[in-house]
Amino acid sequence: MTVAAAGRRSYLDHNASSPLRPAVRGAMAEALDLTGNPSSVHTDGRTVRRAVDEARRQVARLAGATPAEVVFTAGGTEANNLALRGFAGRRLIVSAVEHESVLAAAPAAARIPVDRTGVVDLAALERLLAEGQGPALVSVMLVNNETGVIQPVAEVARLARARGAIVHCDAVQGAGRVPLDRAALGVDLLSLSAHKLGGPAGCGALVVAEGCHPDPLIRGGGQERWRRAGTENLVGIAGFGAAAAAALDAPGPDLAALRDGLERRALAAVPGVRVMGMGAPRAGNVTCLALPGVAGETQVMALDLAGVSVSAGAACSSGKVRPSHVLEAMGEPEDVAGSVIRVSLGWNSTAADVDRFVTAWAAMARRLVPALAAV
Structure with missing residues (x-):
């Protein structure tokens, strides 16, 4: 045998x-007992809204962000697509080792090469920024999903911002595993996913800095500050919040x-x-x-x-x-x-x-x- x-x-x-972490399972079970739409103004709706807002605070703390910057999505893939496809007219520059959800969202993007260890070539990024016409959006992941290599995102952001570029970072594999602080990294957009942390699949977030306004992919309502329409996934979001809290407070x-x-x-x-x-x-x-x-x-x-x-x-x-x-x-x-x-x-x-x-x-x-x- x-x-x-x-x-x-x-x-x-x-x-x-x-x-799934035990604390996440408990938070999701509690959320299943709640009734109401977080957009409703009655007592039940406000109760659900408080649960969503608490999870938003928990995810924001994980990302070194403010709650107002957290936009809940259906996962890291959607968050990456919202970031890459939310700024029409900007030329796109991505690293050659990005997740497929970034590469597929930006098939015509210029690609930053990497060295033999998988670290992005910063000199090549500078050339790409200087050569192109018009404002750019640069996307470089924090931690590679295959090798675990950590990219110099703060330096990428410094170079990109000097050229007026918006900076996106796929931090899906980094959250809860390396120190994470959106402002310290200097990025405008940060993607997260619950199920890499011991949370539920089907829930993620795009952290969007104040003053940055991606066009929504999903339209039809004013949810998530008009950035992502549709009634919020309460159970998934509650689980995401609990996973974010556990990643910080009970790292294992x-x-x-x-x-x-x-x-x-x-x-x-x-x-x-x-x-x-x-x-x-x-x-x-x-x-x-x-x-x-x-x-x-x-x-x-x-x-x-x-x-x-x-x-x-x-x-x-x-x-x-x-x-x-x-x-x-x-x-x-x-x-x-x-x-x-x-x-x-x-x-x-x-x-x-x-x-x-x-x-x-x-x-x-x-x-x-x-x-x-x-x-």
Whole structure:
């Protein structure tokens, strides 16, 4: 009987979606008992409005923003689309390693190259800003979803603002994992998603600085200060607020220590393995491991049978396995890019999860790579 069949599993795919926190489940259950529309002026409506406003304050605290800056959306993808498509007439400049929801929202955008570790080339950004005509919007993520590499967003914002550009940052993978402060970063727009924090899927936010006015994607009502029409998703928003509060007040295990230990043991156990983005600043919860000669999807399936859940890169393409544009932008050859898995830790990860992963992964490598059979 496999470990998976016995029911003992280790979930190490938090960058795809993090399990619901107990406090979030409680907040959502309480919200389910509320009746009313937050736009209604009667007592029931005002009660619901207070619940939405409390969650808005909690999310604002996570983002280093004011509650008035928080616009609730249906997730990080919608937040990115609102930011990228909300300023008609501006030329768009995005990094080459952005999430697909940014790249697809701005298919004609100029792309900022990255170095071998995945960090944006600031000199190239300066050239792109100087060469184009008209005002720009620059979008650079805070933490890469595949490698965990942290981008120099504050420096990006300084260069962009000097040229009159609006700056957007996809902070979906950074919130709750690295310090986050919209004003300190110097950005005008900041995207967030609840389910990366242990909140519910289907709820996110775009933090919009005062004086910045993206055109709404969804029209039909005055909700969210006329920026996103439609009755607010009370249950999801309440869960988002609780997840934001928990990320700040109950951060959980030392994920960087767990991740660093995992990498040390993996590098020692399997000669030839590489850590993508090593050498650059990285968020402490994620590692991207390349095992040349073994396809990433093969590794994922073998680990799944051993009771460990990981990803072969990003998990946002409806199960499709395709070459990573992130690793391609970093200059990795196809054989290396195709041999990568992403291991991402979260609020309920333990040393036992790391042990189970390293044991299963090393055994798999020795089984599938002939040169390691005697190791």
